[in-house]
Every structure is written in C-alpha cells, then in structure tokens.
Amino acid sequence: MRSSLESVINELKQLKQEGVEGVYIGDSTLEDLRKSLGSIDSIDYAREHDSGKPWDPVSEKSAQSKGSLTELVKDNTDKPKSQPTKSPPLNQHGKPITPIPDSPPVVVLPEGDKQERWNALREQVLNDPVCLEHLNPGAQVVFGVGSIDADIFFCGEAPGGDEEKQGEPFVGRAGELLTKIIQAMGLSRQDVYIGNILNWRPEMPTPVGNRPPTPEEMAYCLPYLRAQIEVVQPKILVALGMTAVNGLLEHNPNRKMGAIRGKFFELNNTPLLVTYHPSYLLRYASLKIKRLVWEDMMLAMENVSLPISDKQKNYFL
C-alpha cells in the first residue's frame, strides 16, 4: 500500500512540475486515497525529499470536493506536522539513498576555446563522484548535447529511463516529441543545445515512474548547467516545465505554469522563455495545448531571427 501511495505522490509531483494544475479525482478514488492515507502515519520518502516540508497529495479542501478539479500536491503548512519517521529513503534496490553533499561542485572552466572548455566540463560531470554514486545499475551520467554554438538552449528536468541507458538527454518518448518540435521549427537536434537540470535519473523507491529532482539534487547539479550556458552563450533559453524554471530562476512556489508560459524572464542578460514540458503534451495532447507550445516556439524563433513561414504560423489552427 505504502509504495503504491508513494508512486501516486511521485506521479502527482511529476505532473505538477510539468505544469499540470489540476487533476480530476472521482469519489471512489478519493475514498481509496482516504483509506490508504489512514493506513500509514508517515510518508518518509516524499517528505524527506521536499526540504522537510510535509506533503499532502490531496489537500483537505480538495478531499472534500467530490469529483471536482482538485489542486495538485499542495503544501499543507497550516496543519500540525506529524513527526516523520527517521528511516532514510530507499531506492528501488532497497538501499538508502546517499544524501546530497551541502556544497555544490566547483566548476573551473579551463582557458581555451569553446570546444576545449565544453570538453573539460563534460569530463568533470561524467566523472563527478556524486553523480556516479546516484546512478542506477548500468545507467550513465547524462550531460548536455547539441551545438556548442547554438542560439537556442532547451533545458529540461532530469534524465528518464531511456536517457540514463543511452547517456543522452531527451531520447525517450518526451525526447522524440521534443525532436519533432525542433524539426517543426526548421532545425535539427544538432542545431540547438539540449540540457537538463539534473545529470542523473532521480532514484525511485519503485522500479517504475519518474519523480522530479529534489531541491538538494537541483542545487548540486545547477553549477554544471550554468557552466554549460556560460560556454554555449545561447541567444535564448527555453525552460521546459516548472523544474527547469525553478532551477534556472529563483525558486518561487507560487508560479503557475499556465500564467508564465509564453513569457520571457531573464538569466544573466539571456532571455529565458517558459513553455510546457513535452511530457505534459504527451499526457494532455489537446490541440489547444499543442498550439500554445507552438506559439511559444514561434516566439523563440522570432527572438533568434529564424524565418517563420505561413505554413508554420498556421500549425495547430
């Protein structure tokens, strides 16, 4: 019961990070959730991976709202906190997950041209002991790919199962969709740069599913992402989903994807455009959402002076 509940919580967290702001929960599911919540007194894994804040997948208010649009994974900071159990969170192999060190890695880019600096950075990341320690058996550390002279730098969240096997970002289902989007822009994967907030696949207590990285994991890997941005010096950053936004910009729990997508922010004088994560499109493939993402991509194209044909202007209309 406990691990299936953890899977539900992770799934809800994942949806939230992709930009989902509500899910439909029917009466019978609510009843099941209530029963299972009553059957355990703490959820160590989710709590300890969220800066110690308690998690409540279905808030009190939404648990009362029958069969309605229910707000996702709400911090229930008003409620009295029950003491979390002290056992360390386990990965899917039953081993405790090694805590992330407090001090992030120091990145020193060598003198030299862009390629030499990028090569040195890649070498450092692929050999980083913390990244290596958090790998699933047989998995690889995942570093950014694409052109180091790219105008557009796409930033995702973290590798999934396919990416950790192949050692390359965005090669699974979400990656195939991102590749199609890039092609629809008249580009190829080799013309852009694709990176992630995290360089390894976040460990899970169950063999299936993904979870968003914790703030500690993100803080550890961010110097590596920032260094990639420094080397590539893109004209625009495209943040795919909320994890990318919160990693690249100052974390703000009040941001809602629906409100910030299609908007420009700034990171060290580089414009940063926010859009939905491709996984969100895979889950909610409505024409309306596809069009919104496409409008965001046209904004990115405009920003880097890429031509936009009439045919492209009319996609998904």
Ligand code: URA
């Ligand atoms: N999702 C991401 O955010 N990054 C990947 O590399 C793959 C899926």
